[in-house]
Structure formats: structure tokens, C-alpha cells
Amino acid sequence: MTIQAIKPIKTTKNVDITSSSAEEEQPLSPVARMFHESDSTVYIIVIIGFETQLNPEVIKANLGHTLLSQPRFCSLQLPDEKRGGELKWVRTVVDLDNHVKVPTLDPNMDSPDMFVEDYVSNLSKTGISMSIPMWDLHLLNIKTSDAESVGVLRVHHSLGDGTSLMTLFMSCTRKVSDPEALPSLPMNMKKKHGSSSGGFLQYFIKLFSVLLLYWNTFVDVVMFFITTFYLDDTKTPLKGPLGVASTPRRIVHRTVSLEDVKLVKNAMNVTVNDVMVGVTEAALTRNLNRKYGKIKEEAGGAEGHNNLPKNIRLRATHFVNLRPYLVNEDVSEMIKSSSKVKLGNLIGYVIFPFTIGLREDVLDHVRSAKATGKRKKASLEALYTYLMAKFFIKFFSAKWASFPTQTTLWYSNVPGPQEEVTCFGHQVAYVAPTCYGQPNALMIHVVSYVNKMKIIVSVDEGVVPDPHQICDDIEESLKLIKNAVIEKGLVDCYDY
Template identity: 70%
Template structure:
């Protein structure tokens, strides 16, 4: 049998840098960036990094000036332009590092330090950065935890950039230990080589069928997205909050997972790391809901092994998808040579990812279902469509209609 070629990665427009908002003086925020200022979509990217040594704040400030502030968005205000109906635009400004670098050095034992870090991150999610300064800050916690000698927390408003662009910025700041001027190597996924044979009717038929399947899946997913925005709600469960829950305080608890264990499952299941983590999430949510429903039953104890879950629970998540084209390792290294050349922005779409809520005898079944759902979402252009739909809605109807589908309209 001939081996068919796998589907190529979805390619977006070639001039990606033209889509991303460059931060030239007076340029308006992109539609997606404006959407992140809506109450239901007001999102910050919060990153906590454990460090093996104590952090010197003066060294951090010196490197922020020399490195990060070369990126225009990190030294620009988001100012309302009254000439264009209050539309936000980028305006360069002088950065006072005392407003952006916060240092805490509490004297606590290790157990209390772990709780302190969790509380600190939770409090950051409840507060906002003033728009009178560039919307980012760095929090240095010189406190010994169970896993690190100190913790550095970076908070960036999502209007500045998405996760992929921020990771590119972080990588451009890092260097090899063996060579202070050399960028670290990036391990990119290996592409399958196309078959050397010219192929036959069956191979061309399979390729045509794959293309038609992508368009059919896209049509189904876009219709389902529109139905969800209008009226199709998820099943009411203890996980579902009331309208406006996105603005309420939340509790953040972190758990350190062994990457070696994740890779072991990934390799054994011929899956991806995302598949494994989604499977773990499905297992955790299923057991949590089973326990909650068991306690709500009359005389129920929610014991493990007793299925208390209602049938056909509909639970979905809005999953973000990077729309940038795949870069080769040498292309990525060339892009990261200069901090100012790193393209910050929000080139992301989103898909509705369904979770399977059920108790499984075999824990690996959670990974199998996550892998199947992930493969199905890869064979669709839903993320590309939602990106352009959001831009269109924002352009003609404002940011409220272009926000993420966190609740139905009717």
C-alpha cells in the first residue's frame, strides 16, 4: 500500500507582519487588541517563573531598559483618540521602571511561601494595570519556595500580544550558557517528507476527500459557533457560573507536573503533549463533577467508582489557536536576533473544544478521546474563520459583538 501524505499545516496570509499591529506613533490598536478591553474579554497574561538564585532587582531594571524597552509596545500608552470616537491608539512615552518593577521579600518558611505565591498571583488576577502607564509589570518575589529560591511574575495585558508573540520575546532575551551571544536552539517539529512516487488515482482521491472534509468540518463548526453565540448553552453544572462571573475574584492554585511523565504517556499513545494535558483535564473535571453530584444526591457520598454524573453533559471550552505560519528553525532564529524586530500582536483564532465528561475504567481513555477531538479540530478552518469574523464584527458593530463566546446572546 502506498503511504499517503499528511495534511499540510494551515497557511494564513503570507504578510503576517502586515496583519499584526506595528506600534508606530499614533497607530490605532488592532480590532482584536481592542476586544481585549471589553469586560468579558479583559485578559492579562500572567507568567510565574521559578529561579534557582535570588534575584537582584537592579540587574533586572538594567536589563529591562537595555532589552525589553526596545520593543515599542512595552513603552507605549494606549490612549483614546477623541477624533475617532475614542478609539485607542499607541503613543510612545517615557517609562518609569518604579511603576513596573515591584519587589517583595517577605520572611516566611517554605510551606507558607508556597501559599504566599499562590495568593499573590490570585491577587494579581483581581487587579488591573492603569492605562496611564504601559500595561505590563514585573513582580520579583525573593522568597524561597519548595521548588525555587525566588519567583519572578510577569503580567502583560493581552492587547499587547498573545502567548506566542510573548514567548518569542522571552526567547529573544535568552542566551546559551556556553555562548552569551548565541540564541538557544529551538526544537521544531519534523515535517514528513512527501512520497517520492507520483501517486495514483487512489492517492489523489484521498487528498481530494481530505480537502472536502476540511471544508465540511469548517462549515459545521462555524454554524455550531453561531448557534452557540445565539442560544445554544452548555449544560448547567457546578462549574458554570452566573452571567458576569468573568469579573469576579478567582482563586489560582498551581500544580507542578513532571514533563518526563507527560512525554512518557505521549510517546506510548502516539499523541501530543496537548492531548495528554487535555486528557488529564477531562479526567479531573469528570471526577470533580462526579463527587459534587454525589454529594447533592440524597444520601449520596460521592464515593469513587459510583457514577453520579448526568448523561450527555455538554461542556465546551474556548481554545485559542495560533494562526502564524510554521517557521523553520533558522527562520525563527533570524527573527529573534533583534528585540525590536519581534512582532508583538494578537494573531489568534479560537475554536469550541468539547470535553468528554464521563468516568472511565481505563485512565488512558481520557487521552484517547482528547486525541480524537484534537485531530477533528485540526481538520477544520474554524480558527481562521473566527479570527476574520471577530475582525469583521468589531469593524462594523463594535467590540461587544466580537468578544469571545463566554455566554449566549439570548
């Protein structure tokens, strides 16, 4: 197979990375500065599996008109003495040898999967020097159980959030079925409400919706402050202590069927996110029930069916893409050229409660996720957390705007390409993004690719020593929920 350089749809022949731009000498945004605080120095790691061996020279040749067309990927973050040491973007000449790492590997090593896992874990022990643009790319030509080679992109979160980086990644890809075509974007189909029979009734419904939105927002803001100053999650075996932001992470991933997720989605009239949140809730319940059972045994008691303490408070910092609310972006136009992608951190978060407890009907986990998700969508909590972070950073200090340490985990999901793609001529097998540096011991990330759903778990092993078991529990919970949907006759037999 001949690997060729990607053919950009619209770009310039050469990128003048030393020329001035709109972003040059501009200060970092308030949210970008927050990612430099000691308790939230967060890096995004994207593990990409490929169906072929990687050609480093081809990849380097393509970076010039893709990643390096982005000012943030070729800019230093330096203190501005005129602004009291506040960081600013300063363009520089990029030496790709400082960013693209190609270690020499033994193709006959005993456990390639564990090598890659350890390699990524070792990356989480270090940061990227601020003397260069804060990103690097590691090319591992080693065959694993699910890929012929692996690329690991590490980016400091100040450069952009998961949504903007996924958009940038998609701009670097082309369809396998049509090497000249861009991948299709996942579409969020919003329900169109028909006009009501009477004008007054329609007006009343709209008024009620607005009042409900503001009431829910008020309640969520109050709960946000109560959480910040008082309300901590229950000290479960999954809850990390203060200071875990600086600890190394063990990052593992598991593939499940997106078709199984869609089967549950369609049968229960919910969203893909509802299904995955419900599956995660069921998995964490299984995991904690097992852990508390072992604690009982070690204390001399007998492990029972239900070992969970009552009234466990377990919540997630659930991240939300705010671009639909704050900017008008045509992503389909942006991915035509990497230079058009708008990097940045337009994310807020909501405090999302999980109901931890064994259920007689496993589908109740999905119903609970749907109800909580619907309630959170009828609120401006995510927008509020974003605006409050900007306010505190601008007028006080970034320390005032740090991410909550009171929650048990971070949770995020990003839709990926809907069909198989190549990146710089290399066919992609999977995409697995996650983070390290967050102030929680556990993060669960979900990303779709073609007919697969990738689950990525990032943990502090000192708190959560069994990340593979969490993946097992997620996989098993999805299977149980799918089987329950089929057994209850919620889907036709020809749907599975």
C-alpha cells in the first residue's frame, strides 16, 4: 500500500509561521489561563490507532498545512510584563523535531498493548516545556491487539477544547471510500414543535418554558455554590482526595458496539448520551457494590447481594460544548481547511448527579439519565459556569475559577467521524481522547467512530487501581441493558 500525502481542499502552498496574525501578541483567554493553574494544569491526550504502519516523513510533511496553519500550534505562551505577567500568544518558528517523537521499538516485544499503555501513562508524569508550542506527537510503530500502529497527540488544554480539536482532526482526514471527500459530520436533529391550536396556549407554553429555564438555572446556581463551599461527594473508593491533579494517570480504553447503543436509544426514545450516561451509572453501581463487598469481607462480614451504603452522593463534572449558544460556526465549512478551524475553550460544565443503587429493572438507569439530562438541558448552568469562570479570572484570580474538586469524576463525550477515514493517508482504526491533570481521580470519556463507541477511562491508580475492571463493568452494563430492551419486547426482532 502506497501512502501519499493528504490533498488539502483549500490551503496555501507554504505557511509563513513567523508572520503576524490576529492572535499574535494577544493575551490568553480567561479559560485558557485557568488551565495553567496548579490544580487544573490539564493536557488532552488523543490516542489514535491506525490500520497501517506509520510513515513519519509523510506525517511531518502534512503538518505544515494542517496543524501549523493554526496560530496556537506555532505560538509560545509567554508572560506579558505590560500586563503584570499575564500570558500571551507569541508566534515562533516551529522545529518539528522538537514535537514529533519517533522512538525505536522492538517489534517482537512481549506485550505491545501494555507497552503502549505504559508509554501513555509515562506521558502523564510530565508536561510540555513552555519554551516551545505546547503540543507533541508520538508515533509508535508497534502492532497492538486493535491496531497496526499508534499515534499519541498531546496538547495542553489552553490550545483548545475537545470539540475544536476533534474538528481540527476531522479537517486532516478524508473518507476511505472517497479519498477526496471530507468525513460526514454527526448531525444533532432538533425536534420541531408544531404550532399549537391556539395563540394564547402557544404563548403560555413559551412563557412557562422561559420561566422554567430561569427557575432551573437559579436552583442549579444555588446548588453550585453549595457544592463549592460545603457539599462534597460521599467518600467512596472512587473519590480522590485533594491534590490528585498532579498525580500520574493510567489510561485504558475499550470498544463497544455503537449499534447496540443505538438499539437502546431507539427502543427507549432517548439520546445516545442518555444511554451512555445510564450505562456509566449502572457500571459505577456494579463497581462500587463489588468494592464495598470486599470491604465487608475484609472486616469479617459476609458479602451480600447489595453491599452499597445508603444515600451515596456521586456526581460528575459533565462538560458541555457551548458553541451553539455563543458563536455561529459552520463546522462543515471549517473542516474544509485546517486553517479555518477555530480553536478555543468554549466549554461549560454541569454538576450531574448519578443515582448509585441496585435496580430491579436495569433500564431504570437509562430512564434516570434521561430525566436528569432533560432537566439539565432546561437550564443555563453550563453557560453560567463558563461566564463565572471568565468573570473571576478577569477581576480576581484564576484560583477562584478552578474546577470543582467536590465531584467524584469528570465525564465528557465527543462525536467522531461517521465513516472510516484516513489521516495523512493512514487509515484510522480508532480514536480515543482523554485528559490528565484534572482534580478528580476518575475521568470517563466517550467518543464514537463509524459503528464503534470507544470508552476511555483515565484514573489515578492510587485511588482507582482497576481501570480495566471499570471498562469491563461498562461493557457488561451495556450488554445487560441491551438484553433487557430485547426481553421486554421494546424492539422488533429484525432490529438486532
